[in-house]
Amino acid sequence: MEVVAERKRTSVGKNVRKVDGVALVCGRPKFTLDVDIPGTLVGKILHSPHAHAEIVSIDTSEAEALPGVVCILHHGNVERIPYTTAGQGWPEPSPYDSFLFDRKVRFVGDRVAAVAAESEEVAEEALRLIRVEYRILPAVFSPDEALADGAPVIHDEEDAAGIHDARRNIAAAVDIPVGDIERGFSESDVVVEATCEIPYFQHTPIEPHCTVAYFDEDGRLVIRTSTQVPFHVRRIVARALGLPMHRIRVIKPRIGGGFGTKQEIILEDVAAALALRTGRPVVMAYTREEEFVCARTRHPMRVRVRLGAKHDGTLHAVEMEALSNTGAYGAHALTVLSNVGSKTLPLYNKAPHLHFHGKAVYTNLPVAGAYRGYGATQGYFALEVAMDELAERLGMDPVELRLKNHIRAGETSPIFEKIGEGREGKPMVVRSCALEECLKVGAERIGWHKKRTEKRREGPWAYGVGMACAMQGSGITGIDMGAATIVMNEDGSFRLLVGATDLGTGSDTILAQIAAEVLGVPVEKIVVYSSDTDLTPFDVGAYASSTTYVSGTAVLRAAEEVRRQILKVAAGMLEEAPGDLELSGERVISKKTEKSVALSEVGHRATYVVDQHQIAATASFVPPESPPPFAAFFCEVAVDTETGVVRVERFVAAADCGVAIHPKLAEGQLEGAIVQGIGHALTEELLFSGKGRCLNANLFDYKIPCALDVPHIEVALVKSEEPTGPFGAKSIAEVGINGPLPAISNAIYDAVGVRLRRAPFTPERVLSALLSR
Amino acid sequence: MKIYFELNGEQQYVDIEPGESLLSLLRRLGMKSVKQGCNTGDCGACTVLVDGRAVRSCITFAAKVRGRRVTTLEGLGSVDDLHPLPEAFLEAGAVQCGFCTPGMILTAYELLSRNDDPTPEEVRAAISGNLCRCTGYAKIVRAILLAAEWKREGRWR
Numbered sequence: 033m034e035v036v037a038e039r040k041r042t043s044v045g046k047n048v049r050k051v052d053g054v055a056l057v058c059g060r061p062k063f064t065l066d067v068d069i070p071g072t073l074v075g076k077i078l079h080s081p082h083a084h085a086e087i088v089s090i091d092t093s094e095a096e097a098l099p100g101v102v103c104i105l106h107h108g109n110v111e112r113i114p115y116t117t118a119g120q121g122w123p124e125p126s127p128y129d130s131f132l133f134d135r136k137v138r139f140v141g142d143r144v145a146a147v148a149a150e151s152e153e154v155a156e157e158a159l160r161l162i163r164v165e166y167r168i169l170p171a172v173f174s175p176d177e178a179l180a181d182g183a184p185v186i187h188d189e190e191d192a193a194g195i196h197d198a199r200r201n202i203a204a205a206v207d208i209p210v211g212d213i214e215r216g217f218s219e220s221d222v223v224v225e226a227t228c229e230i231p232y233f234q235h236t237p238i239e240p241h242c243t244v245a246y247f248d249e250d251g252r253l254v255i256r257t258s259t260q261v262p263f264h265v266r267r268i269v270a271r272a273l274g275l276p277m278h279r280i281r282v283i284k285p286r287i288g289g290g291f292g293t294k295q296e297i298i299l300e301d302v303a304a305a306l307a308l309r310t311g312r313p314v315v316m317a318y319t320r321e322e323e324f325v326c327a328r329t330r331h332p333m334r335v336r337v338r339l340g341a342k343h344d345g346t347l348h349a350v351e352m353e354a355l356s357n358t359g360a361y362g363a364h365a366l367t368v369l370s371n372v373g374s375k376t377l378p379l380y381n382k383a384p385h386l387h388f389h390g391k392a393v394y395t396n397l398p399v400a401g402a403y404r405g406y407g408a409t410q411g412y413f414a415l416e417v418a419m420d421e422l423a424e425r426l427g428m429d430p431v432e433l434r435l436k437n438h439i440r441a442g443e444t445s446p447i448f449e450k451i452g453e454g455r456e457g458k459p460m461v462v463r464s465c466a467l468e469e470c471l472k473v474g475a476e477r478i479g480w481h482k483k484r485t486e487k488r489r490e491g492p493w494a495y496g497v498g499m500a501c502a503m504q505g506s507g508i509t510g511i512d513m514g515a516a517t518i519v520m521n522e523d524g525s526f527r528l529l530v531g532a533t534d535l536g537t538g539s540d541t542i543l544a545q546i547a548a549e550v551l552g553v554p555v556e557k558i559v560v561y562s563s564d565t566d567l568t569p570f571d572v573g574a575y576a577s578s579t580t581y582v583s584g585t586a587v588l589r590a591a592e593e594v595r596r597q598i599l600k601v602a603a604g605m606l607e608e609a610p611g612d613l614e615l616s617g618e619r620v621i622s623k624k625t626e627k628s629v630a631l632s633e634v635g636h637r638a639t640y641v642v643d644q645h646q647i648a649a650t651a652s653f654v655p656p657e658s659p660p661p662f663a664a665f666f667c668e669v670a671v672d673t674e675t676g677v678v679r680v681e682r683f684v685a686a687a688d689c690g691v692a693i694h695p696k697l698a699e700g701q702l703e704g705a706i707v708q709g710i711g712h713a714l715t716e717e718l719l720f721s722g723k724g725r726c727l728n729a730n731l732f733d734y735k736i737p738c739a740l741d742v743p744h745i746e747v748a749l750v751k752s753e754e755p756t757g758p759f760g761a762k763s764i765a766e767v768g769i770n771g772p773l774p775a776i777s778n779a780i781y782d783a784v785g786v787r788l789r790r791a792p793f794t795p796e797r798v799l800s801a802l803l804s805r
Numbered sequence: 806m807k808i809y810f811e812l813n814g815e816q817q818y819v820d821i822e823p824g825e826s827l828l829s830l831l832r833r834l835g836m837k838s839v840k841q842g843c844n845t846g847d848c849g850a851c852t853v854l855v856d857g858r859a860v861r862s863c864i865t866f867a868a869k870v871r872g873r874r875v876t877t878l879e880g881l882g883s884v885d886d887l888h889p890l891p892e893a894f895l896e897a898g899a900v901q902c903g904f905c906t907p908g909m910i911l912t913a914y915e916l917l918s919r920n921d922d923p924t925p926e927e928v929r930a931a932i933s934g935n936l937c938r939c940t941g942y943a944k945i946v947r948a949i950l951l952a953a954e955w956k957r958e959g960r961w962r
Contacts, residue, residue: 049895050900057903057910058881063840238842240842286904289939320843697898704901704938704940707940738935742929
């Protein structure tokens with residue numbers, strides 16, 4: 033791979049202006065709902081008021097008679113095709129257990145019918161006029177209840193496929209033994225066990241799900257939608273509606289945050305169905321309440337970790353058991369469950385005896401799905417709290433225990449091969465790892481050694497420090513594919529067409545930087561167009577921390593091919609060999625004679641003058657490995673021993689994402705992920721009534737951090753050089769969210785000596801733990 | 806019902822629906838920078854300035870702006886003539902998805918019109934009603950402090 037030497041780089045590693053930045057800070061109409069198409073109907077969904085029920089009858093006659101109502105769809109008038117709403121690669125690892133509309137509803141908020149009307153008010157009124165008769169079925173609201181003998185079967189439909197054991201409500205199961213776990217524990221000097229649990233967390237992108245479906249002048253269906261996965265939307269909508277894929281075009285404009293919940297086909301199928309039936313444009317947008325209940329959530333999970341270690345701290349046996357609640361449908365059930373183990377266990381690769389096992393279970397609660405961290409967040413909570421307990425039992429500093437056990441460059445873990453994305457993985461050697469340095473930098477910045485020894489107290493406030501480590505991946509090995517096309521314009525500028533999906537992460541900018549670096553032009557000379565299934569090449573989309581690494585490598589390859597083509601033309605112009613030429617400052621320059629020619633002249637010549645042809649290339653990349661980014665997290669908390677209030681005073685994270693292509697964007701990913709994690713740790717939790725109705729589906733009662741809730745956050749990017757990554761880069765988007773839950777729990781323990789194993793660590797929970805000490 | 810009001814320096818005489826929110830009216834008039842994130846006044850994405858004061862347009866009746874001066878982000882500058890406040894957001898890396906950005910900028914505009922030398926705590930308090938799920942706020946606070954510095958240096962017009 034030919035890359036520009038680091039000292040000569042003009043784009044990579046620089047904080048260039050975001051390519052979409054100026055338009056965004058000027059409020060230009062770049063989002064899904066910012067277009068007005070004349071004649072657009074408003075689509076609305078009727079949701080189930082019951083957690084589990086059969087639909088006995090639906091009477092839409094009164095609603096249909098309402099002036100302005102154009103169409104009502106329900107299970108009685110649409111084709112029944114099983115599919116999954118999870119926007120993943122092919123073959124799809126999530127069960128086909130969803131239907132456009134079904135005869136049964138499985139949670140409060142499940143789809144019953146959809147209305148298209150001339151206005152939102154009329155659509156809402158029509159929903160009230162639809163008469164539905166339900167036969168209420170017994171419901172289950174936890175995996176334990178769902179697994180009990182005699183529990184109601186949530187997916188008893190005959191035509192679902194890919195469910196692990198529908199009769200027992202088990203959507204997915206994994207069981208991965210390595211070595212002999214019981215022997216491992218019997219040979220260990222110290223054994224500790226920790227069980228940690230998280231409730232329902234929701235992504236809360238500030239832009240709720242929204243989509244517009246319409247027909248273009250050629251009668252093709254266009255879906256303009258707020259999605260992370262435009263190509264999966266096209267494939268899944270084609271399946272769900274029985275349409276040929278070539279009749280569908282999916283466009284992703286700017287999107288207002290995703291974090292995983294938009295890796296899902298939630299409104300696109302319904303809006304497309306309404307547009308097809310009416311022949312008119314249809315707009316649909318979730319309300320905030322719908323976003324909480326009917327979009328997706330993180331999988332609530334109980335994870336039990338048992339660690340066995342030798343006296344010197346070397347891990348000898350690690351067992352991890354996960355019980356995941358996938359809610360009413362199995363979106364991402366198997367893959368999130370798999371990632372609980374696959375993204376955590378390789379971090380401490382010294383133990384020869386491992387056992388990872390677990391189940392993802394259906395319940396009559398909202399549907400879980402992909403959420404930043406994707407199982408690793410749940411796994412690290414338990415693993416890193418257990419590591420803290422182990423350090424205490426061994427009388428060892430928690431940082432020392434990590435240093436003793438964490439994976440290093442040149443090492444591997446059997447887990448890489450044993451657990452993949454819903455199937456076996458691939459063996460992999462870690463080629464870059466700066467975790468040791470991250471631990472040192474983080475410990476120093478927080479003042480770890482001093483603060484661990486002093487026990488500070490001010491009135492009722494007790495202070496403590498805690499830490500945790502984490503890794504993630506960079507894309508999905510052997511499955512993810514990203515492609516890029518680069519076309520040279522005759523003025524020496526370029527068009528970069530990528531299927532990759534910028535969901536606010538800045539990937540359009542990062543991909544432009546990679547292209548600009550190879551082509552020797554400033555980023556402004558790269559016009560980026562992304563995420564349009566008609567105009568851009570394929571890309572799986574934005575998930576699994578893949579874009580910089582996977583799509584970035586595709587861009588690098590395309591740029592290198594375009595560079596070769598440019599040098600060939602320039603060689604003729606300069607009468608020199610292509611090998612003696614280089615690209616820099618928008619010129620082709622001879623290293624031998626210093627003769628040069630402007631790129632605009634090269635473009636002009638190829639387009640209009642001699643041997644006329646389009647300078648362009650398309651390249652693809654499927655990652656043979658998924659290099660992990662690493663991070664060390666340190667935090668200081670204050671605990672009010674009278675009220676149980678926990679205040680995070682400072683949070684320090686040091687992360688190794690290889691070479692940061694855009695350091696400010698990389699820091700922003702880390703800062704944002706940490707604050708989401710702090711929200712998870714302290715305040716966030718969806719609450720449900722005894723009948724499965726969500727009680728706090730609004731931003732007042734489901735508390736995400738505001739600017740006043742956020743402590744002083746310091747992030748440090750610790751450089752490593754990933755030899756397989758574009759310009760040495762790995763991922764950064766997800767790893768940051770894995771740290772706050774365990775680091776804060778461990779800091780609370782350091783402050784007041786109680787272990788918080790159930791998130792969020794609300795004043796009630798902390799106080800009750802303090803009182804039962 | 807028809808109302809007169811001033812929108813980004815231009816007089817408007819428009820029909821409004823009974824009970825219509827200011828958010829709905831402004832988006833109908835093409836001011837797409839005004840974003841709907843919750844419709845309950847909790848997220849701040851719909852923030853606009855009415856007579857220079859930051860208000861949540863989703864819970865403000867359109868009828869309330871009769872005879873008043875409304876400013877949306879469209880009124881603050883343009884792609885070709887960038888206002889220093891949004892420019893500071895770019896400079897500090899305070900924009901990720903950009904959906905909360907218009908409301909955040911207008912809230913900051915109101916703060917800096919009252920106080921051009923705020924402390925980080927004052928900035929955090931001012932934007933505490935504007936939720937952002939992407940950035941963790943660190944770079945937004947820095948952007949507003951940078952804009953304040955530019956304002957004190959006389960770089961604002």
